[in-house]
Amino acid sequence: MDPHLLRTFVAVATTGSFSAAAQELGYTQSAVSQQIAALESDLGSTLLHRRPVAPTDAGARLLEHAGPILLRLSAARADVARLSGQPAATVVLGVTPFAGAARVAEVLVPVQRSMPRVRFTLLVAGRDAVAAGVATGTLDVGLVDGVTAPSDPLPLPDAGQLSASVLAQSTAVAAFPAGHPLAGRRSLRLADLADATWIDAPDVATPLPQLRALAHSGGFRDGFRYPGTDTGGLLALVAAGAGLALLPGPVTHPGVVGVTVTQPRLVHRVELVHGSLTPPARALANALQS
Template identity: 70%
Template sequence: MDPHLLRTFVAVARLGSFSAAASELGYTQSAVSQQIAALEHDLGATLLLRRPVRPTDAGARLLEHAGPILLRLGAARADVARLSGPPSASVALQVTPLAALDAPALAAAGRSMPRVALTVGVAARDEVAAAVATGAADLGLLDGVTAPSDPLPLPDAGPLTTRTVAEEPVVVALAAGHPLAGRRSVRLADLADARWLDAPAVATPLPQLRALARAEGFRPGLTYSGSDRATLLALVAAGAGLALLPASVVAEVPAVGVAEPRLVHRTELVHGSLTAAARAFVAAWGH
């Protein structure tokens, strides 16, 4: 399967338009149509309906495979480039919104390497892992909730090295007038019927809550698509829903500990093959 054809198919399916995909990819519309036809001929299946443009059942199944395949190809290219390319004088760090970032240590490491240009960006969990895998970032700080003995889930993007940077308890953040306010702890499964904030970029995603609690429910009371911590806590305080968060970030609102299951909020440093500059920066940063 030609990865160039696969990328074109993903673009058409995502945009719902041959012309929009052509504009995004820098092809003519005719070239995009020919590439989709070539991919369909190769696989022996119709992948896209044309009016309106949408995936067939076969196309939808291919889309499930396409993301990991393209991510893995990008990761392989980036890994080879890091090992064989020219020396870099820059380090790019991507951080998730609730990752435990030791800003003073980061600043000190930057000052100790004045000839290295350091860039720090904030992105969602999946985006940070993909950026590191594909070489868009040298390093990532990735946070998440997991059992104490389990690793944080990462996309299948080839060999990535992870190292625990920080770990702390998790709590359920809630409004002052909530019936659970004042309780010391609660079983997560007992909150399956409560209203939750659906804020996957900054709080524990609802599908993960169901998996952790081994219970259905966890209905969204409000969806917040941003990643600002203050906004999330303001919504919790206003009674828009509950949120599972690291204990260190909920000083402004009441919170209840989680008695069962045993969970921790962990921050991990994630990287692939390191450039010389990134390796020196990690050493200076103390990670």
């Protein structure tokens, strides 16, 4: 399967338009149509309905495979490029919202001062974006956080051969508004909250599909969508009663109370992730680990 054709298919399927995909990719519309036809011929299946433009059942299934495939291809290219031995003039560190940006700044500034000719950049993004950025080379080092079982890795996208090491671990808590009937509990079971309303904040809090998997339960309906990465904004929504969120403890925001989840046993973990490192990026990684 030609990856160029696959990228074109993803662009058409996600934009819902041949012309929009052509503009995004820098092709003519006829070139996009020819590439989709070539991919359909190769796979022996119609992948897109034309009017309106939407994936067929086969196209929807291919779309599920396409993201990980293209990510691994980009990761392979970046991994080889990192081994080329070219000197690095920049280091980009990606950090997820609850990975401890204040502590990162305390480490990052002295490292930058020790290498004044290297330009350091700090970027805050969601965990999938940080993991994918490290894999594809747009980020040199990443700090990702999330909630998981003590013996399980963090649930990150399959991004190739990335090294990961644990930097910090804390208790996971369910965040309630202060006036909530359960806010006075010392602990609770996650499954007992399946019927509650939650904030859908996949880049900051524990994503709702993961909550269902951890609790082995359905439910966990979303009452408010929050696609941002600002932790203060999320906690303000919890305090206002927009919904619950599974977060690292302790919670110190006014009007929000964190209750420890004891079943299943869960932890909030911060991990350092990276591929092959240039000398400046390795110095930063070593400083973060120490």
